[in-house]
Amino acid sequence: MSVTPEAIPARACAGVDWAKDDHAICFIDPDGLVVERFTVPHTAAGLKTLVRRLLAVGVAEVGIERGDGPVVEALLQAELTVLVISPNQVKNLRSRYGSAGNKDDRFDAYVLADAVRTDRRRLTPLTRSTPATIALRSTVRARRDLVEHRVAAANQLRAHLQVVFPGVVGLFAALDSAVSLSFLERFPTQSKADWLTSKRLADWLGKLGYSGRVAPETLHQRLLDAPRGTTDDNAHAHTATTLAFVAVLRALTTQIDQLEDSVAAQLDVHPDRHIMTSLPRSGMLRAARLLAEIGDARGRFPTADSLACLAGVAPSTRQSGKVKAVTFRWSADHQLRDALCDFAGDSRHANPWADDLYQRARARGHDHPHAVRILGRAWASIIWRCWQDQLAYQPDRHQALQRVLNEQARKVA
Template sequence: MKSASNTLPDEALNGVTGGLDWARDDHAASVVDARGRELVRHSVEHSAAGLRELIDVFSRAGCHEVAIERPDGPVVDALLTAGLTVVVISPNQVKNLRSRYGSAGNKDDRFDAYVLADTLRTDRARLRPLTPDRADTVALRRTCRARKDLIAHRVGAANQLRAHLRNVFPGAIGLFAEIDSPVSLAFLTRFDTQDKADWLTPTRLGTWLTKQGYPGRTDPAVLHARLTAAPRGATGAEADANAAITRALVAVLFGLLEQIKALTAEIDAQLARHADQHIFTGLPRSGRVRAARMLAEIGDCRARFPSPESLACLAGAAPSTRQSGKIRAVGFRWACDKQLRDAVCDFAADSRHANPWAADLYNRARARGHDHPHAVRILARAWLYVIWHCWQAGEAYDPARHHA
């Protein structure tokens, strides 16, 4: 769910505002009047009955606006369904706002609920009500993030398998380009010990690879030479004992690869049905998954980003400037949407291989002494200006019209 740029009214309805500090097991609520006096302080458990009780608390107090620290989840859904206006105030802001009410720096959920409610009363001009994205955008975002999490699990499991094989079967590590590739996992399924691999000859390995559908980019004789040149692994009873671990890790990786493939297909299907898919799929080297990630993280609420600068700042592609007197420092922007930054930088890094002005912009940034990540963020900022104009106009990227 995303926050739009429509403004709040100058005064809260009935002169009261609410705050809600959510947690895993329970939630603290607070309601303040127009002078900042706390009228209600209440806690509910995280359950269906508790959420109904929470809505009833705000309703009895005549509160129609609630500030909260997160933009999604069952609590936010319940508030929106009840017709309440939800305003998101980030945890970093709340942390800094506590100093308004004391210098001790104490952290208490009930006090944070009061801080949220009172900030909604005093800082209305700088706050925006939450407007949810369409259901298809939310579903696409969740699917893309789930796929990204599974890839992280796959990398972790592959590292675990590599570390295990380094001790018991080193020859299998450098045999193929990736330890978690389908052909590598198939090899470890059939030849999970040094004893079984010793049976192989270049001819036998070539026959086995043909049955696996190996594309043959590397000659079987070369692969066999890699296998025999590596340090020998465990043999005999020790090898058989460690083979169980190998099989377990291989099975985990096979399952992860299968589910990643399934989610990739689901992302492709959801993207094909989305009204904004043409805006992102036409970008160079965007593909389907990258296009889906950018669409999902940017969302479909145009009012959320009134300018390309606002989009670049949230994506962490614009630097953060700190200035006091004669001292001026420009540094990395830590406060941003990490998921959005990752999606945009992943696209920008590869776009330079297919787009002339993107390559030129990246190369000039490197020539000025910036490292690769910094140069990619510079390129990502340029792309975000292009994407913002295409997104606002609802049109696909046109290389002849859209430049940095």
């Protein structure tokens, strides 16, 4: 049953333009006239004042540009309905009230409030995941940030060593591995590495517990074949730089390992664990990241398409007259897109249906990222269905997968 305009009660609305130091607020009446404008500082007292004044004028619904942070928490604790209107939408809405397009906090607060008044049916109230999921999301994202820092530090160390000690750059499989960092701590310069022979290197690796597949003789030959590093009087200064990077990488690795343990512990007790861990090649970290980014507030994604669109794996279609363009969806939740595409790209190595879909996309001329997004959109529908029904993924009930398996069986026969 559709809702008629007459069935919607008139109400006062508010808009909050969030900022780092203070927030602009605008109250409007049911006819769109401004009742009051004011600002509050971003302090505990300021947020209490904001909530008190909202409740005093009978505001029940508030428009804001972001769905997290202390302001949103204060509004939700006061049992106010929060309607998130993205900055891109606000930018486009400004043209309703003038063509200048100027950015002004007080004006944006009015635009947010008026959008709540006029476009309430188009807006979905903010639904929050449980505190356990929010905590998991924070841990997962913190770990990912530290991994990015580790990659950056390893690249800086590599650039430094290519100048002062090239032999160690390709000595082991990874420059930030434990054995590579231990080698640099023991032999930080070319002069100290010159002391090594095949036997001495083998003895040192044995004491370290090295279990690599490369023989010590081969590793020693790599040192000999590489260009010579710095051996002059400035080698000591270069050593300090090398050891500084090594210390940073060790600290980052330790903290990443601790966060991984925390992610595993949080995932083990989460009610939706069985859904994400049942997906092919999800693993602990991928499952935790998918769960963290999708969340457990089922009302956030009423349809599978809503999940695919927010994840940026559904294309954006623009049509005017006879011109129709299907393009990449730039406006998306980038964390969610990265989590879904990371899973989808690897799932093809364990799921014949996923591999078939990916290969057919490549055969049509799509590059790898585009083919992964196509696969991600297909997985979004499956994940959404499992997520809504709170059921694990069951390959034997996946009809498209069974068709692919049957076709492969007939070809073999």
